[in-house]
Amino acid sequence: MTSITLHGAVGEIGGNKILIETGSTKLFFDFGLSFGKFGEYFTPYLQPRRWSFVKDYMSLGLLPDLTGLYRQDYEKRFRESTKEPKYDGVVLSHPHLDHAGFVSYLRPDIPVHCSPGCKGILEAFEATSWGFHEYTHIKEAFKFRPGKRDATKMVKDRNSVIPREICKFKPSFKIDDFTIHTYPVDHSAPGSNSFVIETTEGNIVYTGDIRFHGRKGNFSDFFVEKAKTFDPVLIITEGTNIDSPTAFGELDLQQALFPLIDEITGLVIVNFPVRDFDRMRSFIEAAKQTDRSLIISLRQAYTLRKLEENGVTNIPRVDEVGIFVPKKGWGVHNDINYPIEIQMQDYQSWENEFIEHDNSVTADDIIENPDKYIFRCDFSELKYLFDIQPPKGSIYIRSVTEPVDEEMELDQRKADNWLKFFGLYPYKQLHCSGHASGYDLQEMIKKINPKSVMPIHTEKPADFSNLHGNVILSKLGEIHNL
Ligand SMILES: [Zn+2]
Numbered sequence: 001m002t003s004i005t006l007h008g009a010v011g012e013i014g015g016n017k018i019l020i021e022t023g024s025t026k027l028f029f030d031f032g033l034s035f036g037k038f039g040e041y042f043t044p045y046l047q048p049r050r051w052s053f054v055k056d057y058m059s060l061g062l063l064p065d066l067t068g069l070y071r072q073d074y075e076k077r078f079r080e081s082t083k084e085p086k087y088d089g090v091v092l093s094h095p096h097l098d099h100a101g102f103v104s105y106l107r108p109d110i111p112v113h114c115s116p117g118c119k120g121i122l123e124a125f126e127a128t129s130w131g132f133h134e135y136t137h138i139k140e141a142f143k144f145r146p147g148k149r150d151a152t153k154m155v156k157d158r159n160s161v162i163p164r165e166i167c168k169f170k171p172s173f174k175i176d177d178f179t180i181h182t183y184p185v186d187h188s189a190p191g192s193n194s195f196v197i198e199t200t201e202g203n204i205v206y207t208g209d210i211r212f213h214g215r216k217g218n219f220s221d222f223f224v225e226k227a228k229t230f231d232p233v234l235i236i237t238e239g240t241n242i243d244s245p246t247a248f249g250e251l252d253l254q255q256a257l258f259p260l261i262d263e264i265t266g267l268v269i270v271n272f273p274v275r276d277f278d279r280m281r282s283f284i285e286a287a288k289q290t291d292r293s294l295i296i297s298l299r300q301a302y303t304l305r306k307l308e309e310n311g312v313t314n315i316p317r318v319d320e321v322g323i324f325v326p327k328k329g330w331g332v333h334n335d336i337n338y339p340i341e342i343q344m345q346d347y348q349s350w351e352n353e354f355i356e357h358d359n360s361v362t363a364d365d366i367i368e369n370p371d372k373y374i375f376r377c378d379f380s381e382l383k384y385l386f387d388i389q390p391p392k393g394s395i396y397i398r399s400v401t402e403p404v405d406e407e408m409e410l411d412q413r414k415a416d417n418w419l420k421f422f423g424l425y426p427y428k429q430l431h432c433s434g435h436a437s438g439y440d441l442q443e444m445i446k447k448i449n450p451k452s453v454m455p456i457h458t459e460k461p462a463d464f465s466n467l468h469g470n471v472i473l474s475k476l477g478e479i480h481n482l
Pocket residue numbers: 013014096098099209457
């Protein structure tokens with residue numbers, strides 16, 4: 001008997017945790033963080049208790065209460081931990097945190113399967129972000145070692161690292177009872193995949209996050225063509241934009257940039273999602289057409305490096321862009337009064353490679369030739385505008401999603417204040433969604449022609465009843481036999 005249980009993303013966007021199991025094999029597809037549920041309880045000032053993450057998340061319904069799944073260092077703080085894992089693997093559709101963010105809490109002996117692009121993004125995320133991000137390496141908690149000065153005294157051991165088994169998946173692979181076919185698809189993150197899962201009771205399609213109107217729409221079309229040949233009994237499909245009939249495409253966006261930027265005499269400042277490299281491509285092309293170059297952040301440069309290391313090819317190259325090196329720490333970068341080794345101490349080790357890079361760009365470079373650059377600047381980087389002093393005739397293009405909750409609205413009000421301060425208000429809004437339109441979802445379901453449809457990652461699952469005669473509206477944690 002094969003069964004499916006949704007442990008997240010039911011009636012909400014993100015937090016996907018899909019358990020597909022037979023009597024002998026248990027497999028999760030995605031293991032994400034629900035930003036919605038997290039935001040119901042936590043703020044930057046009220047964070048989870050680090051020593052009790054797993055138990056607290058379980059109590060609040062952010063993690064399912066299952067044994068043999070979670071890291072033993074945390075689990076043994078509140079209950080007996082099983083010796084062996086009870087799950088055979090976790091397969092990730094893509095590296096967005098609403099799909100992969102809770103991998104940090106899984107036992108390291110449960111293998112994680114993902115694409116090279118997904119692995120590269122998670123590695124970069126782990127190295128460059130604050131907070132608890134232990135996707136590829138687990139720092140073992142609550143461990144002691146003998147002190148260095150006095151070996152009879154025990155001290156906290158903060159350096160014990162357990163590598164997690166991250167397998168880069170092949171086009172098709174087997175995990176016990178299941179054969180999984182992977183298809184790269186179009187979405188706003190590199191390394192995004194949809195799946196067909198062959199089981200003894202029939203084939204299941206899982207879309208992950210998907211769209212058809214981006215740069216790789218043909219990848220999604222190919223997936224749909226292949227998926228229908230499996231004659232699936234069930235499709236588990238995302239439905240973020242089920243109520244938006246059409247979508248503004250990535251190439252439409254790129255085309256709209258040229259006339260907008262071409263008439264700007266000052267600096268072009270833009271905010272686009274940090275790991276959306278298809279959007280980065282749109283701005284690189286717009287920069288080429290308008291005789292400018294795109295300046296990206298150190299974090300983006302490092303992420304591109306990690307993707308290259310993992311063999312990902314369809315992304316911008318670091319030598320196609322400029323890399324912005326802001327003054328940090330003591331603010332002594334490029335100050336001849338300080339030796340280079342003091343200047344370098346303002347930066348973290350992962351940033352070092354780019355500080356003196358051939359393509360590095362400083363605020364002084366931008367001040368000298370503002371009409372030569374498109375400067376990527378997100379909310380947390382607005383403070384760098386003090387050093388850049390955008391001249392008259394500059395513009396700010398907002399190329400991220402509209403605020404969807406109170407916290408984002410609050411941030412947007414603060415961003416507006418910064419933009420007003422620097423004479424960049426009103427800004428231009430130009431964005432293309434990472435998710436398929438209602439029409440494209442309808443076409444996808446029609447073509448794949450599954451026996452039943454299970455909507456996930458949507459606030460309006462009931463809307464799918466207009467698209468198919470057999471829609472399963474699952475509750476959280478409800479077991480569905482195939
Ligand atoms: Zn998502």
